[in-house]
Amino acid sequence: MTRGTHSPSHTCRIVPPYLLARIAEVDDPNWQHAAAAARASLLRDDPFRSIRAPEPHPHAPGVRTTTKPGAVANSPQRTVSTAAGVEKLPGKVVRREGDKPSSDVAVNEAYDGLGDTFELYWEAYHRSSIDGNGLPLNATVHYGKNYDNAFWDGERMVFGDGDGQVFNRFTIAVDVIGHELTHGVTEKTVGLQYEGQAGALNESISDVFGSLVAQYAKRQTAAQASWLIGEGLFTAEVQGVALRSMKAPGTAYDDDVLGKDPQPSHMSGYVETTDDNGGVHINSGIPNHAFYLAATAISGNAWERAGQIWYDTLLGGDVPSTATFAVFAAATVAAATARYGADDSATHDVDGAWRAVGVVPAG
Amino acid sequence: MKVVVTRSGGFAGMRVTWQVVIDNLPDASDWVVLLRELPWDEVADEEPQPDRFVYRIRLEPLADAEPPQAEREATLAEKQLTGPWRELVDKVQDADTPADPPAKPHPSHQHK
Numbered sequence: 001m002t003r004g005t006h007s008p009s010h011t012c013r014i015v016p017p018y019l020l021a022r023i024a025e026v027d028d029p030n031w032q033h034a035a036a037a038a039r040a041s042l043l044r045d046d047p048f049r050s051i052r053a054p055e056p057h058p059h060a061p062g063v064r065t066t067t068k069p070g071a072v073a074n075s076p077q078r079t080v081s082t083a084a085g086v087e088k089l090p091g092k093v094v095r096r097e098g099d100k101p102s103s104d105v106a107v108n109e110a111y112d113g114l115g116d117t118f119e120l121y122w123e124a125y126h127r128s129s130i131d132g133n134g135l136p137l138n139a140t141v142h143y144g145k146n147y148d149n150a151f152w153d154g155e156r157m158v159f160g161d162g163d164g165q166v167f168n169r170f171t172i173a174v175d176v177i178g179h180e181l182t183h184g185v186t187e188k189t190v191g192l193q194y195e196g197q198a199g200a201l202n203e204s205i206s207d208v209f210g211s212l213v214a215q216y217a218k219r220q221t222a223a224q225a226s227w228l229i230g231e232g233l234f235t236a237e238v239q240g241v242a243l244r245s246m247k248a249p250g251t252a253y254d255d256d257v258l259g260k261d262p263q264p265s266h267m268s269g270y271v272e273t274t275d276d277n278g279g280v281h282i283n284s285g286i287p288n289h290a291f292y293l294a295a296t297a298i299s300g301n302a303w304e305r306a307g308q309i310w311y312d313t314l315l316g317g318d319v320p321s322t323a324t325f326a327v328f329a330a331a332t333v334a335a336a337t338a339r340y341g342a343d344d345s346a347t348h349d350v351d352g353a354w355r356a357v358g359v360v361p362a363g
Numbered sequence: 364m365k366v367v368v369t370r371s372g373g374f375a376g377m378r379v380t381w382q383v384v385i386d387n388l389p390d391a392s393d394w395v396v397l398l399r400e401l402p403w404d405e406v407a408d409e410e411p412q413p414d415r416f417v418y419r420i421r422l423e424p425l426a427d428a429e430p431p432q433a434e435r436e437a438t439l440a441e442k443q444l445t446g447p448w449r450e451l452v453d454k455v456q457d458a459d460t461p462a463d464p465p466a467k468p469h470p471s472h473q474h475k
Contacts, residue, residue, distance in 0.1 A: 149373040151414035167375070176374065183413040194411040202413065230374070243375050258377065275369070275419075277411045281376020 073134030076118035080110045083143040083158075090156060091140045106141040106171045110159060113177030114139060116217045120178070120209070121185070124216065124303045125311045130184035137181070141171060150176055152183040165235060166258065172232045173242075178213030179206040179229070189314040190321065197324045199280035204287035208310055211246060212303045222295040222302040228252065246292040249285030265289040267325070267358030286357050287325060293353035294332075298346050305346045309336045326362035329354040333361050364432050365423040366398070368455045372417045372441075383458040386425065397454070398422065401437075401447050409440040416441040418452060 076097065082104070083091035094107050101108050114137045121127040129135040138156040147160025150170035157180040159170040170176055183206050186192055192202040207229050215225045230243035240253020240261070249263035263285030264270060270286065273279040295306035309332055313319060316338070318331035332354070336347040354361055367382040385394040411417070418439045424432035439448060
């Protein structure tokens with residue numbers, strides 16, 4: 001299993017030059033970060049210089065080159081495998097980085113979703129993969145039979161096909177892929193315990209960045225985004241649009257057989273339960289809604305200021321593995337203050353968002 | 364004796380329950396052997412993994428049973444659902460339709 005270290009002799013595929021060049025030329029203010037990152041990439045080290053001249057052909061294939069020691073990969077290194085219907089990992093490799101699309105839609109969705117997730121973290125936050133050091137991204141599709149789930153096992157993302165009656169295949173929604181990968185980011189940064197409030201924060205961070213992956217891929221502003229998690233996962237038989245709604249927790253589905261979306265949007269609805277490690281998928285509705293309120297108050301693209309504040313919070317060192325909502329909330333306000341200043345409207349918006357969901361930032 | 368399997372967690376965070384009363388089943392003695400062999404007291408604490416299922420397996424004594432039946436419960440991470448535990452869960456899922464709240468497909472189709 002390739003994990004953690006990035007070998008100096010490691011071969012990786014660089015972002016196709018035409019793509020870098022195109023991003024670097026974008027003038028749109030919504031694209032400032034990405035354009036700056038791409039321009040920096042075009043200028044930085046040898047591999048990029050070598051692809052800068054001569055003028056790249058707009059349809060040139062990606063250039064395979066060797067990363068210099070110490071350089072971080074600025075493009076993903078993906079491997080998608082299939083478990084072919086059994087519950088065994090990792091399965092058989094079916095698509096490697098740079099390979100042509102497969103005839104298998106789940107393989108391609110996983111591959112593209114890994115790419116979209118890498119792109120958000122790299123272009124918006126300059127983070128190279130899950131570990132910040134170009135960790136190869138591995139996924140296994142077709143796990144189990146009628147398997148109604150997707151998960152991150154510490155080394156790879158695993159996707160079931162769903163049962164076809166309630167759930168479609170779990171690769172269908174790109175935010176699910178972003179959600180799973182973000183569990184890896186959380187594990188390598190704040191390391192939040194997967195239980196109680198810390199567990200609900202762990203879940204919420206995955207929903208936040210999963211949603212941002214989808215928003216970034218669609219270039220949607222906070223006002224345009226659906227803020228739904230798992231849109232398209234339910235079959236047409238289910239009365240529901242998605243698994244969760246960050247905009248309106250508790251409203252994603254209301255089905256005569258499955259029941260109603262149980263997520264609260266406010267601390268007054270916090271659910272104490274011994275199921276699901278203390279209801280981590282239920283109570284995540286509260287911090288999810290806080291992020292939504294902050295991002296829409298700040299307005300514009302959610303991955304920019306709101307996403308940056310949440311990302312800074314993961315790296316800031318103020319979040320213990322046992323963090324409560326109030327402790328995490330305080331850390332987001334501190335992160336906003338550090339980046340934008342105490343008097344900036346974004347900092348006030350973040351503080352106000354937490355208070356609106358009944359969480360008073362601690363200390 | 365009622366055997367109750369509750370699965371919670373997963374990406375969807377939905378709870379599904381399957382149950383079966385074994386006393387009058389034609390293969391009741393097989394169930395009794397399987398239930399007796401389960402390592403009820405040897406389930407280690409497992410660090411929870413993101414988005415994985417959690418299984419709670421409970422034996423509920425029938426009030427009028429003679430001799431009285433023991434009540435037992437174990438909580439297992441998905442990774443721990445192997446060997447006789449997996450066999451039991453498969454058997455319960457096969458034997459009964461789900462309740463509370465049921466998934467639309469017969470969950471006995473799962474984990475095959």
